[in-house]
Amino acid sequence: MGHPVDGILLVDKAEGEISFDVIRRIRQVLSARKVGHAGTLDPLATGLLIILLGQGTKLSQWIMAQSKLYEGTLRLGIETDTLDSTGEIVAERPVPEGVAGKLEKACGKLMGEIQQRPPRFSAVKIKGQRAYRLARTGASFELPERKVFVEKLEVLSVDLPFVTLRVRCSAGTYVRSLFADLGKVLGTGAHLTALRRISSGGFRVENGVPSGKIQKGCDSSGLEKEVIPLYRALPGMAEVRVDRTLAGKIRKGYQPAWDELGEGFCLENGVSGYVKITKGKELIAVASVGEETARGSKAKVVRVFH
Structure with a gap:
């Protein structure tokens, strides 16, 4: 090794x-x-x-x-069981020329916080089994809807029956389902034919x-x-730097008071409820920042790195 x-x-x-x-x-x-x-x-x-x-x-x-950023292409007029081009066709409808003018409004209906049902052919578990395995057996089931957030659903190009879009969405969003839902809003049905993940957070x-x-x-x-x-792997998280002595104590299980983390650290800088603790080019720990956090209280270290 x-x-x-x-x-x-x-x-x-x-x-x-x-x-x-x-x-x-x-x-x-x-x-x-x-x-x-x-x-x-x-x-x-x-x-x-x-x-x-x-x-x-x-x-x-x-x-x-x-959050994730994707660019993907859908094919209007055809629905498949997998919601993408690898599946079997389950429905076909005509695609009128006028549908191009309805795209922007239809995309708007699927932005913000929405309820989304994951595809039957997905890795979501049902009673310990992956949904796609059950789907392949022909079993009848329906996955529960979940809340997701679609920040952006932007049309990049139209060459009917194909439409290419840019999507920025929360973790856990299925673009296959999103595109299928867009097809339903347009009344034509649709399935995914190509997808590329452009970014995840700052990467x-x-x-x-x-x-x-x-x-x-x-x-x-x-x-x-x-x-x-490791110390560069959480670029969007607030950071506080500590000296060697405090770093050693934290790695041994010590829970420091927020005041020990330096006067320059502002609790309001915490991103997504967490702050990373570093020493030089080393990630020492990640601590949570809650509403109850106050000066003089203990930091809640949730992960330690050696």
Whole structure:
């Protein structure tokens, strides 16, 4: 086994690849003991995969919670059982020329906080089983709706029956379902034909390593240079710096008072209820910031990094 690698790796996944195959190759190249991810992509989709390495797996809840930006193409007039082009056709309707003029209004109806039903062919679990496995057996079931937030649903181009859109949405949003719902609003039905994840939080696909370059036997040192260290892996989170003595105590389980974290630290700077504690170029811990937090009270350290 190689020496431990801690951090995150940005990958640009190619179409047709299975996300877990990419993860497996990274594990082999880096001889990494712990490898995770911050959200996979369907084989049809391309774009940003965030791979978590070593102690980077402890960052999952914060990185996965970030909003996502996608560009995707839908085909109006045809619905499929998987809601994308890999599935069987279940309905066909004509696509009138006038539908192009209705797109902007229809997109507006699907923006903001909405109720969305995940696809039957998805990794959502039902009584311990993945939905897609049940769907393949022909079982009859319906997944419960969930709240998601669609910040942007913007038309980029129209070449009927195809429409390309840009989507910025909350974590947990299924673009397949969103596009299918858009087809329903337009009265034509629709399915996804192409999808690319452009960004997740502050990380963008153009900074990712092409997945095709990650192969068994490739130069591990070159790939290791692309790993983003832990202290840079939470760019949107407020930061407080501590000295060596306090860092050592926190790593041994000490819960410091907020006042100990330095006069320059402002509690109001906490992003998404958390703040990262660093020493130089080391991530020491992540602490939660709640409404009850006040000067003199103890910080609630929720993750420690060694």
